[in-house]
Amino acid sequence: MADRLSGYRILILETREEAQFSRLLAEQGADVLQCPMFTIHDAPDPAPVEGWIRRCIARPCDDLVLMTGEGLRRLMKVARRIDVEQAFIAAVGKARKFARGPKPGRALREIGLEPQVTTEKPTSEGIAEMLSRFDLDGHRVGLQLYPDRDHSALIGAIEAQGAEVDTVLPYVYDAQAADANIVTAIDEMARGRIDAIALTSSGQVRRLVEVARAHDCEAQLREGLARTPIASVGPVVSDELKSHGLRTDIYPANDAFFMKPLISAMAVALAKSAPRTPAKSD
Numbered sequence: 124m125a126d127r128l129s130g131y132r133i134l135i136l137e138t139r140e141e142a143q144f145s146r147l148l149a150e151q152g153a154d155v156l157q158c159p160m161f162t163i164h165d166a167p168d169p170a171p172v173e174g175w176i177r178r179c180i181a182r183p184c185d186d187l188v189l190m191t192g193e194g195l196r197r198l199m200k201v202a203r204r205i206d207v208e209q210a211f212i213a214a215v216g217k218a219r220k221f222a223r224g225p226k227p228g229r230a231l232r233e234i235g236l237e238p239q240v241t242t243e244k245p246t247s248e249g250i251a252e253m254l255s256r257f258d259l260d261g262h263r264v265g266l267q268l269y270p271d272r273d274h275s276a277l278i279g280a281i282e283a284q285g286a287e288v289d290t291v292l293p294y295v296y297d298a299q300a301a302d303a304n305i306v307t308a309i310d311e312m313a314r315g316r317i318d319a320i321a322l323t324s325s326g327q328v329r330r331l332v333e334v335a336r337a338h339d340c341e342a343q344l345r346e347g348l349a350r351t352p353i354a355s356v357g358p359v360v361s362d363e364l365k366s367h368g369l370r371t372d373i374y375p376a377n378d379a380f381f382m383k384p385l386i387s388a389m390a391v392a393l394a395k396s397a398p399r400t401p402a403k404s405d
Contacts, residue, residue, distance in 0.1 A: 151390060188223070266278065266288055319389055332367055
């Protein structure tokens with residue numbers, strides 16, 4: 124069923140898996156406007172990341188919590204650079220692996236491993252709730268963090284179960300580098316040049332609002348979102364939209380919170396919308 128989105132211009136804000144999302148949309152005939160929310164860089168000081176990897180090899184964790192697929196890929200990049208890739212994969216393989224949603228699971232499969240447990244709620248709170256069902260007393264827990272979040276509550280919850288927590292932050296965000304692109308995307312929506320915006324993380328909603336406020340164009344953002352169908356990949360994104368007084372127009376069927384079901388939902392929704400000429404850029 125290719126070309127279901129032929130002629131429609133879709134705005135995406137995905138960064139970590141932007142290329143994959145864009146390709147899937149293009150396969151359905153969409154004209155994709157890509158607007159990364161931020162630029163990702165390796166941790167500016169590699170020493171803590173290298174040290175964490177070497178500790179995992181010397182003393183494998185009992186449990187490993189992967190918060191993002193990007194995090195594991197960045198760790199593997201460092202492991203290859205310091206020539207311990209296979210030893211690190213072996214150490215990760217010995218741990219019981221917990222994944223925050225499907226993306227870390229995909230990254231694990233890239234190195235021939237599988238998560239033992241995947242959280243139903245892809246949030247820090249969901250991770251804490253999931254881990255509370257396991258006996259972690261006396262365990263050494265490796266915890267891969269991601270930027271721009273206060274993870275102290277999650278770390279405290281794990282430590283409260285009697286575990287030793289060893290954290291690593293393998294990458295950082297450069298948000299300012301993307302501000303100009305975000306402002307341009309806001310203008311495109313306000314001018315009616317976007318047929319739908321696809322949101323795949325709660326952080327994308329927050330960044331849109333933060334950048335709009337910082338650049339004095341929040342009214343323009345809300346005007347644009349009022350005239351543009353908003354597609355949400357799942358409940359976490361929809362809750363974030365609601366917290367900002369925004370709505371969800373398109374939602375995956377059957378609680379399948381992934382890119383492909385979201386794309387299918389967009390195709391169905393746009394086909395049912397009132398006939399009109401799809402938005403085009405000048």
